[in-house]
Amino acid sequence: MVDPDRTVRVLSAGTALPGSPIDTEALAGRFGMDRLWQQWVDTFIGTRTRHLALDLATGEPRESLADLATAAAATALDRAGLSPDDVDLVVLGTATPDTLMPATVNVVADRLRIDGIPTFQLQSGCSGAVQTFDVAASLLAAGRHRTALVIGGDVIAKHYDVTADLGALPPGELVNYVLFGDGAGAAVLTTAPGHDDAPAVRTVLTRLSGLDREPGQVLRWYGLADRDSPQPPAGEDYKAIEELVPELAADVADEILDDLGWEREDVAYLLPPQLSVTMTDRIVKRLDFPLAEEISCVGETGNNGNALLFFQLERLLGAMDTPSRAVAVAIESSKWIRSGLALELNGST
Template sequence: MDIPDIHIRSVGSALPGPPIDNSALARRFGMDTLWEQWVDAFIGTRTRHLAIDLESGELAVSLAELATEAGSRALAAAGLAPGEIDVLVMGTATPDQLMPATVNLVADRLGINDVPTYQLQSGCCGAVQALDVARRMLQSAGHTNALVLGGDVCAQFFDLGADLMSLRPEELVNAVLFGDGAGAAVLTTEPAPGRPAIRRVLNRLTGLGQQPGQVLRWYGPAQGKPPEGAGVAEDYKAIEERVPVMAAEILAELLESLDWKPDDIGYLLPPQLSGRMTGKIVKGLDLPGAREITCVADTANTGNALPFLQLERLVGALEPGERAIGIAVESSKWIKSGFALEGV
């Protein structure tokens, strides 16, 4: 049986509320202008969109709502009705609750039923993992269209009453590093002009024996009182050291597997940890001929939404014959992921 090429038919995204700049965060947390300057200089993130109301601390929009909006936009852009979707896959590190799975809440809101659904619990690589699962399902199960979702609402782990001056660096960075959002893509076996073909997807755990670079804590009553501190912790120094190296390894493996040369790459979708880190990674990848597609300085790190925000900017620009590489690195247990696209 011939294995069909899988194409990206459309992409959609959703961000909650207006952008919140560093000055607004500084005012909310009672920080001075030096803190704002520190964010600009060392993080490089200008704005972010948050699913919580900064004044009340209440969750204003859920991940299911954001993913439904993104999925609806992707369906509309693809010209498809919900009943034409054959499989639904979602990647997230921050589902709305443990059960029911957020992917099934989204399916219900979109009017999708009687199809296989999958929810992958993963950090920044979850979106790529979801693309991989959907691609394999389309290639092997006789399906035609898959809706792939990715998103995170990290703000639900914010402690708006925290004294930021007392936080450890691995906790302080989370107050400015993350934003919220969701994205969606329709994958199809039906080729057409303007629908990039997915040439390769890489997804590999590489963290054997390594300490986690990121921890997201979730507690139930039987576990007792959670320890003091933020629900999210980053070993930012380890991330800063390892992610650029892993990104270069991902690029090299994708190029070698396809027999592509660095000069063949027209677009680069680099990892989107922060504005400063992205610049460092892109410089190290050394693809001077590739146009960089990045948005993290304006959206902050939206986790599993970010690859879709990048793809949304790419799909309409990729011309026939042009090639693009996307890279995502997950520090929670050190996962390499990436994908290669070609315009057709």
């Protein structure tokens, strides 16, 4: 639990999406898929649109993770009424950095004119967004820093092959073309006094849960030595994800509630995992928060990985009333990380 003597508050959130929304019909047209395929996507995935950081017609990249993360971070700082000079710490979570070196977090910091402070980049799937909160809130609560910029995002379209024959792909590769999108988000956290009108971070949870479990998702990098590898750049075991994610999400919610002594009826807002619309619906039913308003975005943004939590937070911050409590849950299916956080807005520490 975060040290109650140094309350960490969420001042603001900002997000960025590349280009215009791309609906399933546009994807079907580009890849030559028929109406039955579109109906399959609508029924079993449910995602209506996604944003891609490439030109769907040519495959040419348009925006990088650094581009999107910089825009999201600038928005978050502006909404918090702060400048880059006010930031003491930057943490970025991503599964798809632009380069292995330099770290994308440092490219973003440079573009924002941030220097002379600690920066961290966490390599993780969807739970990386929560891990940024874990690292930042722990350092802020310890008194080492006062204001942190946390960022999450992914550009998965770099793995798209716009010439692919989707009809010939196995399900573990095909699903990546309809599930995912690109985007970035950021939030400003602070322990500075005078922000009782901002929600407090009550607890942050991250747990590796992959012992003896095969990865549910694999994303590969290739170098010169293995660039001709027959292994696909990305793949999913969607059946394992369907089975395990609801179970792990329920474990997260139970642990957060037990940690804080909250009851399910105490929670006014639920930010569930955002793999797809259909999976989110299933998870929300499993979590069973009877009075909570669901805060979801995946139907419009697609699954943009580490950006998702920030899109949810952006909506949450505009909706929270005093007093109210919110629980967020995120599950990474690569080697199975369960994570979540709890926020409370009550006008006092």
